Amino acid sequence: MEQSNKAHRKTKEKNTAKKKLHTQGHNAKAFAVSAPGKMARQMQRSSDVNERKLHVPMVDRTPDDDPPPVIVAVVGPPGTGKTTLIKSLIRRMTKTTLNDINGPITVVSGKHRRLTFIECPADDLNSMVDVAKIADLVLLLMDGNFGFEMETMEFLNIAQTHGMPRVLGVTTHLDLFRSQSTLRTSKKRLKHRFWTEVYQGAKLFYLSGVINGRYPDREILNLSRFISVMKFRPLKWRNEHPYLLADRITDLTHPEKIEREGKQIDRKVALYGYLHGTALPSISGTKVHIAGVGDFPISQVEKLPDPCPTPGYQQKLDDYEREKMKEEGNTTVTPKRRKRLDDKDKLIYAPMSDVGGILMDKDAVYINVGKKNEDESFVPGQERGEGEKLVTNLQLAEKSIAENFEGVGIQLFSNGTELHSVEPEEDVVDEEEEQDKDGDKGRANMRNPRVYGKSVQEEDDEIDLDAIPSDDENNDVEEEGEPRMVEIDFENNGKDTNTAETDSEFELSDNDDNWETGVASKLQANKTKRRRKWDIGKLIYMNNIEPQDCIKRWKGEDEDDENEDESDIENEEQDFFTKKAGITDQSKETFNDLEKFVPYFEKMEKLVEKWKTFDSINDRFIGASMKSKKESKAGDSNEDEVFGDFEDLEDEPENEGNEDVVEEDDGGAQSDDSFTNFDKEEKKDLTMDEERELNATKKEKYRKQFEIEEGENFKEDDPDNEFDTWYELQKAKMAKQLEINKTELDDMTPEQRQKIEGYKAGSYVRIVFDDVPMEFIENFDARFPIIMGGLLPTELKFGIIKGRLRRHRWHKKILKTNDPLVISLGWRRFQTLPIYTTTDSRTRTRMLKYTPEHTFCNASFYGPLCSPNTPFCGIQIVANSDTGGGFRIASTGVVEELDVDTEIVKKLKLIGYPYKIFKNTAFIKDMFSSAMEVARFEGAQIKTVSGIRGEIKRALSKPDGHFRATFEDKILMSDTVILRSWYPVRINRFYNPVTSLLLEKKTEWKGVRLTGKIRADMKIETPTNPDSAYKKVERVERRFNGLKIPKAVQRDLPFKSQIHQMKPQKKKTYMAKRAVVMGGEEKKARAFMQKVLTISRAKDEKRKSKKADQRKERLKRLAKAEEAKIDKDKEKKKEYFAKNGKRSSTTEDSRSSKRR
């Protein structure tokens, strides 16, 4: 059967409204604003978001290539799982299991990223302060069961004052929650609390339980990924200072010295670590601060090969090697590019921990020999296997190799002193390490060729200082080194070539006299040598060469170079001599007159001669160049003659220069001409592209010309610059400057770079300090981080620091003036005695006895200066044993001003009493004790308590110290006269650095005690001035008698002044007399109302009494319940303590002793 369908009906082309919109080829509505309000809100929001992203533009001085490792600090209260977290992360990143975490651990986490993990000791506030200053990223651990603990809050607040690093919250112990819902709610609660503390939306990680001594792999993986892609903003303080987190420390003091002089002697200590922040200047004697130890001048810095290089860096080295191989003609292997880290690249460097069973500690290397309960190994005589035997044999050795060679030095010269090695074995190891590494990737550490101007003794130190890391420039420097040696050789008349190589410049200057004559005779023979140039850059800094000599030598060379084309050597020689004499004379003159402002100029005649034409400087004038070009053709021929006539040696270099310039000018002019010709003639032959290029160059030329003539406008002022916002402009400027820095530094030789730049961040250095207190070494504990921070010149000075300060709102007590406060400012932590002040309408700084409760005040204290705008925080007590569980950060503030002294005053009120009162004059007693004192205050403003103002006039002769004063009105005998004066307060110059790292118990640093503590310890009562006590004000009602005027007087008074007193009325008034009688309607209404009110009152009474009854009933019930509850609680407590009392007290002990 066939199905019959309706025929398909085509849809009609309807011209709908929608279609109509599309008539123009696009949907007209698509780009119209449909909801203007919403759009406005969206725009508002997006601009808000954008604005919030902006920060004050700051230069990031961390080098892009090979940056220092990111310092990841793991912070948290004891027992939150810090060690476990580090272990887990290390295991995740390097596949190494650490038994014990000690000191910083550096691992490679990516192609260009390394991480240094440090564990912040939970029980040490000092370490927390130090760690907050250097950490780039803080993993803030908290116990999910407790939430934020005091340590966490303290750390966050410390970190905030020292330029908030990135903070990542990590919550642990979440497996202890039984129900899922409580877990969820507590997670949420924690998160929000964390957000208020850090910032909205801060990341908080949740780690559930511990499996196999580690956190779950998946969670750790997530965390590690998060860490390794994290970006960091530069922080101001760190962007201005070099700093280093020591990952290794060595005592370099000679053991014999310790033995000889006892172990109390100051030590020579080397710190190892990656440099962070800005470049560390390479000048010896630069002072740095070691947190918890003190300020020390650096005696030596040495850049060491990177113990934990990133794959990116290694790749660069490989590339370089390959290039070199290519140059040498070897076949090249195409590099393998990897997307993920190779296992061999997953390096770990932790000299203080036990990586791979080896523990490098202080000055020894320990090998982990297994667990105690196993069979003892490494027992002498019972070795198991060859390896053990080797080790035990080593132990048997009585003297080390170095000790065997003790006291044997190397004598380089017959008259030289014996050179002794300064550093013990440790260094030898280092160098061996270096050399080992050199084996496969070329010399990594470049020892600098000798530098001039150092005595032999000095050199010993200097060389190390100048050791330069460059693998790249290796060869260049070596090549450069040699010619310089030859040069000295020449200076010494070529007599003793061997010694000259290591000669010092002192000898050189001694030989100066021979030099000139010697040179002359040897000139011809030495010609090839003479052509070696003195480098002015070096000459300038050779302090033993007189400045004029310096210039002479440098110029002398040039003279020669210029003359060298001349064949007549005889002639030249003579020139040379005459010239020399001239220069010395002239230089003598100028040298004596160095203070002279006007520089040296030629004699007038010479000048006249010289400046017949301005061709030599024509290119320096705008507009002149065009004019001169026309003339130059004519002038050209004359010019040579002009100069030919005048063969003054003095002027030669300049003339030479001039000629060059002129020539160039001509060249320019010619090319200009040819350019136009070219333009005309060959235009037809050009292709389109060529023509365009031509036009472009032409345009460029005009543009430049325009720029020169108009002067380069300062881009910032130019509204049409290419940057939309000020922010972008600043960013661009900084980027430009950084680029310039980079290119300029890259252009330098490594040696120069070292001098100019110093040791840049990211390099692994060894810094040696002399005279470090022995306690630093003896009481060294790897748990406590050692931080070295560079100091700017201001920070070396001491003075008064004025800052704005506020008591921390979580600190329980207000702070007392002159009570010791540990201030963490810059790198330093020090105890000082601040005086809190306020300004009285900016006229004076008045001392406050205590900090105000909820507002800022000013604080002035003595200490090492630190530039304004540096934040600081104050802590009252850092010793663990002295603190009760309160919040320890007592105050936060910021440095406002530095000064050498300040004027702080406190109010002093002198009180006196009148004993004789005339009209407006009164005699005042008891304010001063002598006439002299009065004399000091003559003319001073005084005031009575009732507010009558006056002035001190003169001392009275008779009772000593009494004086006459006048007032604006007559005062009363009962009045008290007050003289308000200001008494200067001196700031106690007390500075006590917190040397916590020198202590054996590092958490127990105790400085000067607080006033309250001293009083408590010594059982002194707080002195109270009875006058200062607040008493109830009792004011006696003053009764004044009425004014009585005698009748006689009254009678004589004029009418106006008469006292008008009316007689009392005798008759009753109408109002008093009348009687009101109610009647009719009104009376009824009254009666009715009274009835109603009576009823309602009775009702109320009833209700009230009922309610009172009920209340009584209820209270009774409540009391009963309360009683029952108390009973129950008592029961519970009894039960609990019967069971747990003893155990909890023991765990408490173990908690404090045990470190987790």
Next chain:
Amino acid sequence: MSSNKKSPYVSFLGSQNFRLRIVLSTLSGKPIKIEKIRSTDLNPGLKDYEISFLRLMESVTNGSQIEISYTGTTVIYRPGIIVGGSHTHNCPPSKPVGYFVEPLLYLAPFSKKKFSIVLRGITSSHNDAGVEAIKWGLLPILEKFGVRECALHTLKRGSPPLGGGEVHLVVDTLLAQPITIHELERPMINAIKGVSYSTRVSPSLVNRMIDGAKKVLKNVGCQVNITADVWRGENSGKSPGWGITLIGETKKGWCYLAEAIGDSGAIPEEVGEMVAYHLLEEIESSGAIGRTQLPLAITFMVIGKEDIGRLRIAKAEIDERFVVLLRDIKTIFGTEVLLKEVDDSSDHSDDYIVTIKGNGFTNSNKKIA
């Protein structure tokens, strides 16, 4: 510098560069000890003007300590902090005010308060900076480093030997750090301007000087604009005198300067000519900056941000003064300067580029608002 470790002072020998050393010490905050000041001289020890300079330093700083030995040949200077403020200083007749103003320019931008100092004495001399030289020659250099609001007002002119002049130095800019500058080109001079001044002499002298200078500079190819500045009456000091200062101005803000004063018996035209020639010499022997301005520029570059600044100087500028300057800077700041020859193939000049990394100095004296 091993000796530094033992003694707390950075030590110097001799009287040379006295002001600069004191200034550098003040900027760096390092105490210095200058020994053997004219110890072999017939008249040993500090001169009166140096003492006066130390006085001035004491007044513009707070907490400075100056110890001068009995013979005056040794000075120990422990710098305080630069406070500035308003002061009046009477300069001794042996040195003009320029001698005192010049070092103040180094300190003024880095003080706590604004500098407003009135100096009384001679306003021009043969050897030291004249008022115009500072106003037109040094202040523009300061401006390049960000010190925009500085001025030197001549209240009275005073010619040597008796002086009687009065100048007012006002520096209102308090910088945190000088701007890092880059000048790799020789700037082009667009005009020569100058001042020809006289006190208590016939105004014709002034015009004759201008004529002399213009005669020389006639063909130089740019605008020459020399103003006559004749001082009469009570503001013209106690002695007759006359002089001329010429400045080569560039669009970029750099400038070159030459100045001289006339002695009694000198011919004004000749003095004018001489200064003109000196200016030409100065232009020829300078890169971006003249010899007289070099110490100021170099010092400001050294105390700049921790960035690299570059300045083009001519070979002729590398002289003893330059060497001593750099050595002093190195002794105090430890900063070394890198000299690089210009390897620009287009111009065959023997200029050098001075490359300096600033030492990250910040003006810590300034109070935050």
